[in-house]
Amino acid sequence: MLNMHVMNDLRRVDLNLLVVLDALLSEQHVTRAAERLHLSQPAVSHALARLRDLLADPLLVRLGGGLVPTARALELASPLAEALAQVQSLLAPAPFDPASTKRTFRLAMSDYGAALLLPGLVRRLREQAPGIGLSISHASREGMVEGVINGELDLAAGVFPDLPAELRSSPLFDEHYVCLLDRDSLPEDGVLDLPTYLARPHVLLEMRGSGTPEIERALTAIRERRHVAISLPHWGVAPQLIQGTDLILTVSSRGLLGTDPQHLRILPPPFHIPTFKFELAWHTRRGADSALQWLIEQMQDVQGQCAH
Incomplete structure (x- = not known):
């Protein structure tokens, strides 16, 4: 059972304040939170002031053009979102209608x-x-x-x-890796072997340093490394870098759908890379x-x- 202290705390809480807090933690901006909740900016600012008083914490502090959550706010974010989702499911159990939902x-x-x-x-x-x-x-x-x-x-x-x-x-689908090369840079026999793969420069696709660890792990398993000449975060432009060069691009096969077969060639990697x-x-x-x-x-x- 809830003790008297917790009951007294709950009597002080306006559930609308928790909705505002959830929006503020997500948007980290008073104006955007107000737009999301269809409230005025002063109303959201007033709610934030009440929340700060209620929880005895600044919750969000100004930094640059936005708001940064405090450590206490970060602790609240996940359980707050979960609690609101549960309340919403209790109060709005109506069947979902895709045609009318906004x-x-x-x-x-x-x-x-x-x-x-x-x-x-x-x-x-x-x-x-x-x-x-x-x-x-x-x-x-x-x-x-x-x-x-x-x-x-x-x-x-x-x-x-x-x-x-x-x-x-x-899961949506299973995927495997392939290599993309310029047709004119292919070995005479048309086969991409491991020595050729390791001797060539490579294009690496990565986002904020995460890279494609599956490829590097597969190379490490055979005690080899490749030379990365170009690193970029964009899938769409990568195949265009291969044409007319000696570069190799090792990527997920579906990322090369629509590749120009007249100038580019798709080949299997010369070593095992697990599917994913x-x-x-x-x-x-x-x-x-x-x-x-x-x-x-x-x-x-x-x-x-x-x-x-």
């Missing part, structure tokens, strides 16, 4: 994932759920996981070999979010149709 989902994915998932998904949403919008961001694997944990993201699409226990995932799963990841606290689960199902269905 909502924006925050998704994170690389341009590789966006190229594979977004065209079909956006067409599906425009047909079945025109009130649903998508806000897409780009981050490293670590950044995606952190964003889902702290509530900044609703969903992340990527490769997540070691997800924290509080996250759930669903491309997944969707979300927080366990969102398990009762029927709208999010519907979106996940649409992404799975769209990707399944593309695979056939």
Whole structure:
């Protein structure tokens, strides 16, 4: 049972303040939080003042043009988002109707994932759920996981070999690596062997230092290293760097769909690189979010149709 001290604390809490706090922690900006909640900026500022008094902590402190959460605020972020999600599921158990819902989902994915998932998904949403919008961001694997944990993201699409226990995932497809070379730079026999692979310069795709650890681990397993000449975070431009050069690009096979076969050649790597799963990841606290689960199902269905 709740003791008297906790009961007295709960009597002081206006649940609307918790909604404001959740928005402020997510947006880290009073004006954006006000727009998200459809409130005036003074109303949100007043609510923040009440929260600071209630919790005896500044919660958010000004830095540059925004607000930075205090240590106490960061402790509150995850349990607060989970509690609000549970309250929402209790108070609004009505069936989800995609045709009438108005909502924006925050998704994170690389341009590789966006190229594979977004065209079909956006067409599906425009047909079945025109009130649903998508806000897409780009981050490293670590950044995606952190964003889902702290509530900044609703969903992340990527490769997540070691997800924290509080996250759930669903695979979209299995993927493997291939090598892209300029046709004129191919060996005479047209075969890419390991000595040639190691002697050539390489293009490395990485986001904030996360790189493609699967490739490096596979090379380490055979006690070899490659020479990286160019490192960049953009999937889309990488194949264009190969034509007319001696560079090699080792990437996920689906990232090379539509490659020009007249000037470029796709070959298997000359060493074993394990296959991997491309997944969707979300927080366990969102398990009762029927709208999010519907979106996940649409992404799975769209990707399944593309695979056939």
